[in-house]
Amino acid sequence: MLVLQAVLALVPLVLSSGLVAAAPSKRHGSSSSSETTSVYDRLGNLAPYHQAPVPSGVHEDLPSDCTVDQVMLMGRHGDRYPLGSELVYIQGLAYKIGNATAAIKKAKLPSDLAFLKDGYTTKLGTNDLTAPGRQTLFDHGVAFRLKYPQFNATAILAGAQDRVIESAQWFAQGYYGRIWPNISSTVFSTIPEDDVTISWITPMDTCADWDYNYGNNATITWGNVYLPPIAKRLNKAIPGVNLTTDDVHGALYACAYDLAAWGTSPWCGAFTESEIADFEYELDVLMDGAFGYNLPGKMGPTLGALYVDKLIERFSNKTGDAEPIYLEFGHDTTIDMILTALGLAKDTPRLSASGPVPAHRKWRTSEQVPFGAQMIWEKFSCTSSFEGPQIRLVLNDAPMPLTFCETHATKEYGTCAFSDFVKANAFSTSITWGDAAWNATCGASDF
Ligand SMILES: *[C@@H]1O[C@H](CO)[C@@H](O)[C@H](O)[C@H]1NC(C)=O
Ligand SMILES: *[C@@H]1O[C@H](CO)[C@@H](O)[C@H](O)[C@H]1NC(C)=O
Ligand SMILES: *[C@@H]1O[C@H](CO)[C@@H](O)[C@H](O)[C@H]1NC(C)=O
Ligand SMILES: *[C@@H]1O[C@H](CO)[C@@H](O)[C@H](O)[C@H]1NC(C)=O
Ligand SMILES: *[C@@H]1O[C@H](CO)[C@@H](O)[C@H](O)[C@H]1NC(C)=O
Ligand SMILES: *[C@@H]1O[C@H](CO)[C@@H](O)[C@H](O)[C@H]1NC(C)=O
Ligand SMILES: *[C@@H]1O[C@H](CO)[C@@H](O)[C@H](O)[C@H]1NC(C)=O
Numbered sequence: 457m458l459v460l461q462a463v464l465a466l467v468p469l470v471l472s473s474g475l476v477a478a479a480p481s482k483r484h485g486s487s488s489s490s491e492t493t494s495v496y497d498r499l500g501n502l503a504p505y506h507q508a509p510v511p512s513g514v515h516e517d518l519p520s521d522c523t524v525d526q527v528m529l530m531g532r533h534g535d536r537y538p539l540g541s542e543l544v545y546i547q548g549l550a551y552k553i554g555n556a557t558a559a560i561k562k563a564k565l566p567s568d569l570a571f572l573k574d575g576y577t578t579k580l581g582t583n584d585l586t587a588p589g590r591q592t593l594f595d596h597g598v599a600f601r602l603k604y605p606q607f608n609a610t611a612i613l614a615g616a617q618d619r620v621i622e623s624a625q626w627f628a629q630g631y632y633g634r635i636w637p638n639i640s641s642t643v644f645s646t647i648p649e650d651d652v653t654i655s656w657i658t659p660m661d662t663c664a665d666w667d668y669n670y671g672n673n674a675t676i677t678w679g680n681v682y683l684p685p686i687a688k689r690l691n692k693a694i695p696g697v698n699l700t701t702d703d704v705h706g707a708l709y710a711c712a713y714d715l716a717a718w719g720t721s722p723w724c725g726a727f728t729e730s731e732i733a734d735f736e737y738e739l740d741v742l743m744d745g746a747f748g749y750n751l752p753g754k755m756g757p758t759l760g761a762l763y764v765d766k767l768i769e770r771f772s773n774k775t776g777d778a779e780p781i782y783l784e785f786g787h788d789t790t791i792d793m794i795l796t797a798l799g800l801a802k803d804t805p806r807l808s809a810s811g812p813v814p815a816h817r818k819w820r821t822s823e824q825v826p827f828g829a830q831m832i833w834e835k836f837s838c839t840s841s842f843e844g845p846q847i848r849l850v851l852n853d854a855p856m857p858l859t860f861c862e863t864h865a866t867k868e869y870g871t872c873a874f875s876d877f878v879k880a881n882a883f884s885t886s887i888t889w890g891d892a893a894w895n896a897t898c899g900a901s902d903f
């Protein structure tokens with residue numbers, strides 16, 4: 457019954473906007489006046505799902521004479537609890553606040569920090585999908601069914617990590633209904649996420665020279681720049697607590713992860729917009745450093761090439777067994793590596809971990825890889841608007857123009873003739889896992 461009500465509640469949103477999960481009221485019901493939509497939308501890859509901005513001058517919908525013939529979804533798992541490595545910062549913060557109870561009780565706090573009078577404790581878990589994450593993926597399953605009624609997916613593939621599998625399952629509930637595990641023609645499969653399984657969902661795991669520290673080091677560098685002034689401000693505002701920069705980091709994580717787990721956080725209102733913008737930049741340089749353009753040499757495009765190759769193989773039906781629809785689930789990292797192989801969202805000059813924050817940067821994890829991110833590829837054909845098969849990328853409910861092959865005719869829609877798309881991605885199609893080019897970038901794998 458609850459599920460049915462959820463579906464019915466969604467229908468008017470779908471009809472009015474076509475964007476189920478972008479419902480602006482979702483998770484914005486907090487009482488703190490500082491907790492605005494703009495804060496929630498600026499939490500980088502830890503932001504709740506929201507529609508990406510539609511680039512100005514680009515039509516959101518295809519011309520009416522066009523039909524989508526084939527579609528591929530790469531979905532990110534929904535909102536999750538913090539990773540263990542992140543939770544320790546939040547717990548450290550809670551300990552500090554607890555330890556300073558007496559001083560805080562006596563202090564006169566600004567209204568945005570008044571919640572501390574009641575203390576701050578945390579019951580966040582680790583790693584797994586949260587209730588809002590379940591909701592997001594269920595909503596996306598419903599929306600996908602309504603958006604592409606002409607297709608009936610017969611397979612779902614998920615990276616074999618619990619939150620990804622559970623996300624795919626909730627999507628399937630929304631898409632098929634509760635009978636889905638019993639639809640005999642539907643295959644639910646998983647692909648291991650480890651260092652011996654070649655996968656376009658987790659290609660970095662089979663690249664021996666890839667190192668998460670490429671991104672993590674950027675985080676540390678930028679943290680040393682932007683966290684100390686916040687610590688100074690908060691320590692002035694909260695007498696007797698003596699927060700370290702790690703505690704401040706914990707408070708920023710608390711904002712993002714309380715929101716991801718409980719739908720609200722008192723900490724989001726404790727920061728200024730520019731402080732949140734600095735945190736957002738941390739998440740951007742982390743992802744760009746570990747899964748994007750700031751990886752050394754050609755590593756970023758090489759990793760993403762595995763997916764781009766698969767896309768081209770399927771959309772050209774190279775093996776003769778292409779399906780009309782593919783539903784696949786992975787990570788923010790998956791999508792970031794794909795964008796990097798395509799040369800999209802690329803900043804010149806590169807993002808610098810020592811700042812300053814470029815206001816108009818193209819690489820924005822808030823817009824590209826929030827929780828529940830949806831990278832949707834459409835192959836389509838038209839009776840008059842375009843000649844021959846075309847391709848479009850819809851990322852988080854907004855077209856993302858394929859700028860590398862846009863001609864005058866396709867510019868308004870951000871689309872590309874499929875043949876031009878293939879030509880533009882010759883770098884990707886020239887690479888296969890374990891060939892000379894892969895090995896030159898990734899080093900010899902140990903298996
Ligand atoms: C907690 O409070 C005690 C007693 O005032 C103090 O000795 C200790 O250093 C404090 N710990 C932290 C982490 O602030
Ligand atoms: C999709 O396929 C399943 C299994 O064959 C079938 O039960 C269902 O009615 C189909 N749905 C649509 C919309 O075609
Ligand atoms: C799926 O099939 C199993 C075995 O026949 C049955 O026990 C179960 O109730 C079915 N579930 C649904 C949701 O139809
Ligand atoms: C990260 O920084 C540490 C300490 O400066 C350094 O030893 C390490 O090589 C760096 N790792 C990467 C992948 O850049
Ligand atoms: C605050 O903490 C730092 C590092 O933990 C310590 O060096 C400093 O003495 C503390 N300051 C106060 C006023 O307690
Ligand atoms: C791919 O080619 C095969 C063989 O011609 C055909 O049966 C199948 O429908 C094609 N797939 C798509 C998605 O067009
Ligand atoms: C790449 O390295 C793998 C072992 O890691 C090896 O099996 C393969 O032959 C290498 N490829 C080339 C083209 O040398």
